[in-house]
Each structure stands twice: as C-alpha cells, then as structure tokens.
Amino acid sequence: MDREFNRLDSIVHATINRVAGEVLIPSSIPNLSAFVSSTVGRVGEVHYGESIKCVRSPVPVANGFVNAAFVLDSVFPRLASIAEAVAFFGETGSPFVIWVPEEDDELGAAVEQSGGVVEHDSSPDMWISEPITAESSFEMRVASGPEEFALCARLCETAYEIDGMAWLMEHHNMLEAPDVTWVVAWDGDEPVGAGCAFLEGVVGGIYYVSTPPTSARRGVAGSVTSWLTNLMLGQGAHSVVLQASAAGYPVYRRLGFDTRGQLTRYRFESPDF
Structure with missing residues (x-):
C-alpha cells in the first residue's frame, strides 16, 4: 500500500506540473519523501497524516534522509501538520528534520514558531528532463x-x-x-x-x-x-x-x-x- 500511495503521489505531482505536454518545474519533495519511505520505512515506521508524511527510523538521529517529515498538502493548516509530526516522533523521543521549500513562507514560519532550527544552508532543488550526453572513462x-x-x-x-x-x-x-x-x-x-x-x-x-x-x-x-x-x-x-x-x-x-x-x-x- 505504501508503494502504491507513493506512486500516486509522484504521478499526481508530475501531472500538475505538466501543461500542454511541456514539463514545468517539478519539486523534488514528493520523490524525496517516497525515497526515504522506501529506504528507511521498511525497517522503521511510516506515518500518513492529513497533509504530512513522517518516516521514523529505530535509530534516533536527526538526518533528513532517515528521520524526516514532508508536508505534501498545501491546503491543510501548517501548524497542525507540524504538531502531528512532533507527536509522532515524540512517541520514541526521536529528533527529526522537516524539509521546507523556499516558496512556502507559511510552512517556514510555522516550523520556526514550533521550535524548528535551521540545520543546513539552503540546498538547490534541481531537475532535468533530457538525457545527458557525457563521455566517461569510469x-x-x-x-x-x-x-x-x-x-x-x-x-x-x-x-x-x-x-x-x-x-x-x-x-x-x-x-x-x-x-x-x-x-x-x-x-x-x-x-x-x-x-x-x-x-x-x-x-x-x-x-x-x-x-x-x-x-x-x-x-x-x-x-x-x-x-x-x-x-x-x-x-x-x-x-x-x-x-x-x-x-x-x-x-x-x-x-x-x-x-x-x-x-x-x-x-x-x-x-x-
């Protein structure tokens, strides 16, 4: 069921970023959340909330690829989503990371209001839709x-x-x-x-x-x-x-x-x- 949910997540996301057959700028957040679910969720636990997905490892480390929360719905109140994540990770006392896109000012403000601290400088969110032509000796x-x-x-x-x-x-x-x-x-x-x-x-x-x-x-x-x-x-x-x-x-x-x-x-x- 988890794989099917993630697959629909990606298909829906890709669809809303395609107009007249042209690929518009896709966010990496849905794919990232599905990747962390795939690599960590089988050993840990995946929680699906109203608008947020949380992946919790049995190893309590604050790592955005191990214990992480992803807001996937832009309609649901941000503070409620974060409170849900805090409660889920609080069950085991695990630290965690929330990924925030720069355009989501409301989410950023809600995260800071809830006690989140910037862990890392901003990471460019990048994409490509054409094959890469490059020679390699490796x-x-x-x-x-x-x-x-x-x-x-x-x-x-x-x-x-x-x-x-x-x-x-x-x-x-x-x-x-x-x-x-x-x-x-x-x-x-x-x-x-x-x-x-x-x-x-x-x-x-x-x-x-x-x-x-x-x-x-x-x-x-x-x-x-x-x-x-x-x-x-x-x-x-x-x-x-x-x-x-x-x-x-x-x-x-x-x-x-x-x-x-x-x-x-x-x-x-x-x-x-």
Missing part, C-alpha cells in the same frame, strides 16, 4: 549483493565524512529498498564513487552521490549522475530531481540540471512528552 557497476553494497556504503561514509553512515545504510538494508538502484563507479580496479537512483511513477530521484577526497576533481560525480539520470529516463521517467550540495551544484549545472528553488532543512530535537 565503469558503472550495479551493487547487487551485500559485499558490493557494503563497498557503496563505505564510499558514502568517506565522502560525506559522517561516522557511522555506512552502518546506518546497512542497518536499514537499503540494498533491498524497492525501486532503488545502487551503483559504484570504478577506475580500473579502484572504486572511486557511488550513488543511487530511485524511480517512483514518472519522477526519478538521485541520492547519495559520493566522491571520496582521494577521487575528487576527476569527474566522478558527473559520471555517476549522468549514468543514473539516463538510466531513469530510459525506464520511463519524465524528469529527474535531486537536492544539491554546495560542492555538487556546479557539477549538476554543467550537466544541464535547472534550479526550481531552494530547500531548507529544519531540525527538531528529541521531543519530550
């Missing part, structure tokens, strides 16, 4: 087993410099997440980067693009992103979305991604009830 190998995924997870941890990230990814068994393809980039016998693609309905998403410091400035991130983008467009996606870091933004711009706006992550500490 070989992309899909991670299909535990050892290959463990390598992928270690590359992510090294690139993001977050201790325990590999354990967290393996603990949630993200390799088995529905509709997710994990890939490792190789330069001969050397693994140089990683990333994953998530296809839900007609919208694809790119996540966990990782280049360890020893492989920086070799075109790895661009090659991984291009390969994943073309994979999903070839599988029927109308558009592909991602949330860019400061380091990744110029790479994605060179590949042809456009920016629809900015996303801000607000952190809520462990609720105490």
Whole structure:
C-alpha cells in the first residue's frame, strides 16, 4: 500500500506540473519523501497524516534522509501538520528534520514558531528532463549483493565524512529498498564513487552521490549522475530531481540540471512528552 500511495503521489505531482505536454518545474519533495519511505520505512515506521508524511527510523538521529517529515498538502493548516509530526516522533523521543521549500513562507514560519532550527544552508532543488550526453572513462557497476553494497556504503561514509553512515545504510538494508538502484563507479580496479537512483511513477530521484577526497576533481560525480539520470529516463521517467550540495551544484549545472528553488532543512530535537 505504501508503494502504491507513493506512486500516486509522484504521478499526481508530475501531472500538475505538466501543461500542454511541456514539463514545468517539478519539486523534488514528493520523490524525496517516497525515497526515504522506501529506504528507511521498511525497517522503521511510516506515518500518513492529513497533509504530512513522517518516516521514523529505530535509530534516533536527526538526518533528513532517515528521520524526516514532508508536508505534501498545501491546503491543510501548517501548524497542525507540524504538531502531528512532533507527536509522532515524540512517541520514541526521536529528533527529526522537516524539509521546507523556499516558496512556502507559511510552512517556514510555522516550523520556526514550533521550535524548528535551521540545520543546513539552503540546498538547490534541481531537475532535468533530457538525457545527458557525457563521455566517461569510469565503469558503472550495479551493487547487487551485500559485499558490493557494503563497498557503496563505505564510499558514502568517506565522502560525506559522517561516522557511522555506512552502518546506518546497512542497518536499514537499503540494498533491498524497492525501486532503488545502487551503483559504484570504478577506475580500473579502484572504486572511486557511488550513488543511487530511485524511480517512483514518472519522477526519478538521485541520492547519495559520493566522491571520496582521494577521487575528487576527476569527474566522478558527473559520471555517476549522468549514468543514473539516463538510466531513469530510459525506464520511463519524465524528469529527474535531486537536492544539491554546495560542492555538487556546479557539477549538476554543467550537466544541464535547472534550479526550481531552494530547500531548507529544519531540525527538531528529541521531543519530550
């Protein structure tokens, strides 16, 4: 049921952003919420409220890809949605993150009024709808087993410099997440980067693009992103979305991604009830 709900989420979202056959700027929030549900929700818990989706991991970390809330309905009162999220995460005392698009002033104000604190500088919300033409000397190998995924997870941890990230990814068994393809980039016998693609309905998403410091400035991130983008467009996606870091933004711009706006992550500490 969760997969069907997410699929309808993406189809509806893509439909309202298409006029006369032209793709208008799609938000990455619906795809992101479905991705976190897929990679974390099977081990944790997914809560569907009147206008908000919450994904809670059994691991109490404030990470927007692990314990997160997503407002998906622009009509329902924002303060009520946030109160629902606070109550849900408060059941286990877990901190969590709410993603806020820059155009939603009401949501941003409600989050701050409810005690949310900006966790991260704004992330560009980016998208593309055409295949990427780019030459690459790297070989992309899909991670299909535990050892290959463990390598992928270690590359992510090294690139993001977050201790325990590999354990967290393996603990949630993200390799088995529905509709997710994990890939490792190789330069001969050397693994140089990683990333994953998530296809839900007609919208694809790119996540966990990782280049360890020893492989920086070799075109790895661009090659991984291009390969994943073309994979999903070839599988029927109308558009592909991602949330860019400061380091990744110029790479994605060179590949042809456009920016629809900015996303801000607000952190809520462990609720105490």
